[in-house]
Amino acid sequence: MANSVIEQKIANQLSHKIYDSKDFPAYLPKLNQLYDDLFAGGKGFRAKLIKMISESLRLDSRTEQLLAQTIEFIHNASLLHDDLVDRSQLRRGKPAAWTKYTPEYAVLAGDYLLARVMVNLSGYGNIQLVQYTAQMISDLLEGEWLQDSVVGDFFVTLEQLDRIHNLKTASLFKWCLRSGFIASERYDKELHHTLEECGTILGQLFQRSDDLLDYDIRNDEGKAVLGDLKSGYLNSFGAYISKGKSSAQIDQLVRSTTLEQFYTAIGGKAEFDRALASFDEMNKEMIQLYHHHLDNLQKLLPADEQILVGKLRPLTDLLYWRKRPS
């Protein structure tokens, strides 16, 4: 469940700074210092996605800034809470906020970011955007709640985890794709359905790729292996590979502390590789579906906005295969 560092692969800088200490009261002790630590480490992938959409829709800079800040505030608020819920010691290679400051400050700082989001959005004046953002936060929290409820359950299925990830992870990606259109007061149902399906797939692929890092698959950034398993959480690839295994086999899997032990428990490296190939194949089909939805999106957009489709196409390579953008 560690935060993916895939954001590091994105070279482009944001045109606006997401966090400014002037946005938060200086009289609250440690608050700005906490946010300095929090926002300094991230690369703002979701904000980059907002920038991509905003440029294609030619949104004004104020709107782009608002949307980028909103998604990064929400995402980072969830990280603050997540680290405390999971009792994670590190975040982006540094001590997590709740360990460096206090658990109380971590919780309140997260809440404050969410409150700030509501203040900023309500000031913008688009009630549909406020409502959709509130719904997204609600989905995110539901996903977090549900994920916490399955810690320690090593018989959870991939289908069940997909539902959790759709709430916890994909909801933010869907928001990134749809918010620009909502901010422009464009509410076409078919358009938003297509964007929603694209967002779901991107979120699922992102999560599954992140989960593969736990098994040292395409792990360029050197994330610690079997971290999720050691935390008592069977992630998506873990659920996939353990499907149909007996209780004794799953018990052996769960006790693995090294990859070699995990391979042995699963039936050997060859079996592991076979399962990985099958998992990749399944996700390739999802990528094909994503491209189909992008083809539909192309038909729904006016000619001067279709450049967006070209920008969205390579995202699956980036998010799932972890290929650097050319």
Next chain:
Amino acid sequence: MSRFVTLSKSAPEFKSYLDGSFSSSLVAIPTSTLNVQTESETVTFNVVEQAEVKRPSSAIFYFKLFKVRSFLWIMFPMLIILWRAKVEHVLHDDVVALATSLGLLALYAGLNLRNDHFDHMSGLDRIIPTAGSQAIQKGWIRAVEVKSISNKFILLAASLALPCVAAFPMTAVYILFAFVVSYASHLREKKGMNDWIGGEIAFFVLIGPLLCSGYEFSMSGMFRKDTLFFGLLWGWIVLFSRHLKNLENILIQSQVGWKNLITTWGFDRALQIIRWWWFALVIFFFFYQHAFGGYVWSWYLTLGIGFYSISFLIKTAEAKSPVGSKLRDLRTRGQFLVILVMASFLVEHVWYTIQSLRD
């Protein structure tokens, strides 16, 4: 070859893609979606050659299509009632009994298939993967074909009802009552019987007392109290199993806005309802056996069922999440208890049959 086609409900070819009538050589398999609000408006189909669809063996195909395991819900009470009627020599004649039995089975098969067709056309099987028989979802058979088969079975059931009505005209009242209950709960509301409390009540009536009393009446012309109470008990057992399944799917059902007993009360209270429902069932079973089965049977059977209920109750306490494996375990354990109750009835009936043969 496979390709994706996305159609909105307003598209003229939408219905033909959905029910499979758009082509004789291609199959359009709707892709599932995790976005519950949008599925009803637009569907993405994976269009493949019919020859590319991997269909299982005929045995497995028909087993899945007709949901053969679900026939247990009507075959067990039918077996018990027929058994009793035969042992007690109250059957009108074997032809009527056979017609009634086959008619009920045909009706059940037809309605099951019609329900799958409904789930598919309404989009339910794209959100709840376990809805339906899977046969349509996997492209083994087109929805339009399922509807056609369903119509044939319902017509067969209607034909087989004729000798029963001829033998006992009052059977028509039972049939009419069943139709009214079905119409009020399903057809008029355009809802499944599982997605609102009214539907669950109707299901209880149909699969419980109406099935049991109606079945016996159509074969013997008799309306007996013990059969009615058996029907009430049976309906309670079937709903217990249904509540367990609904609990396992509480997340998805809540997301799509279903208002059955489980989703209305929510996860925590639903677990309590399940416990109390089972507890009430055991009490009901005891008093039923006490009244109609005998003093000894009531105590021995109830104590046996009570003993095995302990692990089930422990499992309800272990369930902490609306997703995950614990609810699956709970349902499996609950199904075991239902099988145990059924086995109890069978053992009792074997005993009494032997006793009556000796007499």
